[in-house]
Amino acid sequence: MTMSRLAALGREEPSLLALAQRLLTVAELGLPAMLLPGKEAFAFTMAARRAPDGSWALDRRGTSTRYAAITALGVRFLPEDRQRAALGGRTAQEFTGLLVESLPGVTNLGDAALIAWAAAETGHPKLSDAVARVEALDAYDKPQYTVEAAWVLSAYAAARDTVDVERRFTSARDRLLKARIGTGPLFPHATAPGLLPWYRAHVSCFADQTYPLQALALAHASGDGDDEALAASEACATRICELQGDGGQWWWHYDARTGGVIEGYPVYSVHQHAMAPTALFDLTDAGGSDFGAAIRKGLRWMTEVSEFSEHPDVREPLILDELGVTWRKVYRGDPKKAVRAVRGLTTRALPGLRLASLDRVYRPLSVDRECRPYEFGWMLHAWQGGRI
Template structure:
């Protein structure tokens, strides 16, 4: 592995806030939410070690008791390359002492390069794109083999998940200072812009028809978030008004559709800009994924949605459908989601079918019969990694638009 020195990190405490930082922006709009978020950032740092062992991150940790999620134990399960990459990126924006404490003496750059090595043999295009992005951003390394894999994938014109395409664009933007990513940038950008619907929303696959007749009209929250983020970041490094306009349209759409308690809903109809099914509401959307996209949009000179961001964070502690906070300080986790009391995502399937038949068509009474409020007592590492990344990655525009840097190839 190549040892890469870290860039200067921003402090997260109140005394260390930059005048134009993301946290300072939140404090100016919602002081109480800002104070709570500082607590969540510390919770993330304390919670990640229980999810990490020997350079690997678990797929999830689950509650081990039946005390209503108030603490006294979680159990780590599985291994996830994607989540390890997410954590490497988030931790790269903490100070080196924190990184080494959480990663058994190693740095986030070390973890990013380990993940890039693992991704070489991965058949998961999302993991490949994430690894290329993180190696470039967190370690300053251009992973030529991973970028070549992504170019070949997009040049094949095979259908691709919208999230994977968005991550590919973000990787291309992050790597542009280190190597030639112009072809990849163009391919990913054009796929996204072509797939965006008339109300600013993106489908789940590109092209949308790859999702099948009953789901071609649907895009999930993640599809909107990462597309917005990728196009906003592209506009940071190039004069591309179409990319920024598309990012603004997507960001505006999810904020227009935000729930009355600050919920970021789950499934949207790309044809008419409405919500198909709101549940589950995922905690990571509320405090990390929604903010990371909208903050990048703000940093790119796009629309400012800080008030919507604050409402989303406030949902965690309530009022919410569960009637209690999703934050478990005793175990240093944030419980994963609030879902309906239903068998096997039944309402989602029903809503997909009815809206496929006619936009806006809903079966009456579903909310009453399958009421929301069930908490999923698990927490996945990427939730805490993305929390750190969303709120600590200040100065992104300056970092991405800086002059060319000498590429350092990772050993093949």
């Protein structure tokens, strides 16, 4: 099971198999350092700083419940001894148990949904408690952020065989499908008006696409088949693949009304090596199309971005094997994210408008030197997961 996606990659492009294996080694090296000593939790981020000798050193900053749950979702695919190495001596199920025990203090719907999803996937005996917390925090008569609504559906899809979630499952599935604007294939940033200011209600991000398409694919696969859910997942996946950059970039901001790109940067490493692959693989496993070419193109960016390729964004390594990190993103470095703000405002009035001068003035030459544990959680989920 755990080699199927890697084996397919090796058949298609052997050099990329070596890259994927290298990245997975980095992930297993990096995760233990991201675990907070004595707190049984993961840091929000590992931020780089220059050491006196000019090398990079890393500092743990913050704590993240959702990142811990995503990490458990990925680490569960490792053999038990490697799960324990990554999770401070615990298996993925045992670590998820700590998260389940923390649920009474969890007030964020997305955090609770991810914990319930991890509980379902690891077979935790208190899954019903986790599901109950999601139900208590959700409100179907109010708008929710699309990413969190997608995680709710994924959690219910994973729990269907164990806990009676059918009524909630149907509501979560319908909410996600109805969130789309008109007949467009892409998803907005929120499931309904009310959460966002009017001038950016049309702007959605890459995560707003991958998590819903994954959730709907999982919903289809979890029961007797759901053609509408699968078709919506397929349409979204097809569109983001059509929009993929020439260098394999998965772009960041989209117009949910028109299905076009508003602003491409930043380009995030996690999208290239983990989030796009895990969502597209799950769709293929559910009966969707084969998006392997786009996955390989996106993965290739992780090295070509820094090796003087035809489409480089920056010329600096993004994979630091010895530190156990991949640098988080390549971005423009524009003050106060000016390019994204301008393009969000202008496309509100004139969909499709692009001010080319912004690309010339603010080139994507900056690197965000930090790394977050969920990046490795989804990487493990993408490349170690999958069906036989």
